[in-house]
Amino acid sequence: MVEQLINASNDVATATAQLVAAARVKANMYSKTQEKLELASRAVTDASRDVAKAVKAFTARKKEEKDLDLSKLSIQDHKLREMEQQVIILKLEKEMNNARRKVNEFKKHYPEEDDE
Numbered sequence: 001m002v003e004q005l006i007n008a009s010n011d012v013a014t015a016t017a018q019l020v021a022a023a024r025v026k027a028n029m030y031s032k033t034q035e036k037l038e039l040a041s042r043a044v045t046d047a048s049r050d051v052a053k054a055v056k057a058f059t060a061r062k063k064e065e066k067d068l069d070l071s072k073l074s075i076q077d078h079k080l081r082e083m084e085q086q087v088i089i090l091k092l093e094k095e096m097n098n099a100r101r102k103v104n105e106f107k108k109h110y111p112e113e114d115d116e
Contacts, residue, residue: 005055013048016041040106047099054092061088 020041027034070078 002055002059006052009048009051009055013045016044036106036109043102043106047102050095054095
């Protein structure tokens with residue numbers, strides 16, 4: 001499952017790069033639309049890289065937790081670890097929502113400007 005997430009993230013970045021390359025051939029290089037497409041492509045690449053890093057970090061943390069004997073932890077340590085996980089979840093959800101918002105912004109602005 002982890003490898004699939006990383007592969008899917010890389011596939012999205014690759015497909016985006018191919019789409020932008022195809023658009024470069026047909027579009028006016030200095031158009032506002034092309035500039036926006038290039039920016040969107042960079043945002044997708046950055047987000048894809050962030051997803052892969054988050055998955056790898058999660059996997060490392062999961063392995064660390066797997067090696068940890070939870071039965072030896074105190075109640076306070078259990079609660080602390082649970083809260084740490086909730087913080088991680090909230091941060092990842094925030095990043096995902098921000099990425100979705102950026103994608104929606106690109107979708108909103110792309111069709112209005114047809115200056116090629």
